[in-house]
Amino acid sequence: MLDIVIEARMAQISEGFAVKRILPYQLRRMIGPFIFMDHGGPLNIPIESIRSLDVLPHPHIGLSTVSYLFSGMVTHRDSLGVEQIITPGEVNWMTAGKGIVHSERFEDPVMLAGGKLEMIQTWVALPEKEEESDPSFTNYKPTQLPVFTDKGVWMRLIAGDAYGLTSEVKTHSPLFYVHVELDQGAHFGLPVGHSERGAYIVRGSLEVNGIIYKSGQLLVFTKGIDPLLIAKEQSTVMMLGGEHLGERFIWWNFVSSKKERIEQAKEDWKQGRIILPPMDNQEFVPLPEDKSKPAGGPSPNHLS
Structure with missing residues (x-):
């Protein structure tokens, strides 16, 4: 995974x-x-x-x-x-x-x-x-960047395409870059449709497949795997990736x-x-x- x-x-x-x-x-x-x-x-x-x-x-x-x-x-x-x-x-x-x-x-x-x-x-x-x-x-101002909210989740799409949203930021190749805020206990998944994907934990901690990861770690995921990320506390995560x-x-x-x-x-x-x-x-x-x-x-x- x-x-x-x-x-x-x-x-x-x-x-x-x-x-x-x-x-x-x-x-x-x-x-x-x-x-x-x-x-x-x-x-x-x-x-x-x-x-x-x-x-x-x-x-x-x-x-x-x-x-x-x-x-x-x-x-x-x-x-x-x-x-x-x-x-x-x-x-x-x-x-x-x-x-x-x-x-x-x-x-x-x-x-x-x-x-x-x-x-x-x-x-x-x-x-x-x-x-x-x-x-x-x-x-680019914050009002130009798509925002999504759900129970325990706030997300801003900085650049690229993810979760059915598209950012106005001009890019040169297929990619995604996302700022996510998660309440304790919130669940969140990685964007699909990109061959290379990672999640950097700015603060807080995440559980992935039963293992807890902490701030300062970048999790790089195997292609084709769509794991569930569970916030163990209030957490800030930057997700990024795209095509090589x-x-x-x-x-x-x-x-x-x-x-x-x-x-x-x-x-x-x-x-x-x-x-x-x-x-x-x-x-x-x-x-x-x-x-x-x-x-x-x-x-x-x-x-x-």
Whole structure:
């Protein structure tokens, strides 16, 4: 029934911001087109420490980044000239294509000092024919995303198709991405019609086939199996998956079906050939020391 259970590992993405890294994992690099997943927070941050959270301008190729907040606020700026504040329930969908640079700043001291910050960021690999497409950015409001409710269940379809619903979010390949809130004792199933499916437990715990799984675990299910998920307590779950796109290489913030394309992107960033965001161009993340080849996966300095 379960193909694998992936335990989140800690990773540092800026001076003061450690996250739980779920994908990629050595034994399971992708679920459908999803090749990366980080869970940040929840964090309560003193005002004097806010600056250390910022993720400075950094490049991407060959993927879409998908940012989704449970709480808090993040300011996105990119090399297209976009400046967008993302708040809970919204979706920032940025397609890098042939290349984009963006930053993520945490600029609301009242919110960070008195509340919480918690977010999920995933990366979706692009089909080969889209890898060199023009970059783009879209922010989607919660009212644009389908919501379903039932006894003990609240669900928002972030992207793709699931449970007979379709999201307005523009995607490049068949997939689903769902935020689910479950009351204690609630039952819920995985979407059908997708070849690869996973459920990440943000908080709470789930029982599957008599075994209890806890927060920080990603459950990856065998194709063709439709298990029942039972919430053992109030639980938040992110479900994701879709159709596999084929082999992808990943190094730092670069994803491609071709190793040589990643090498080119590394040199382009090192030589300053990728432009910085016009409203955030005074600092940037330098290219990390190359300790691995693209097939070896992300470096320890992986950034969102």
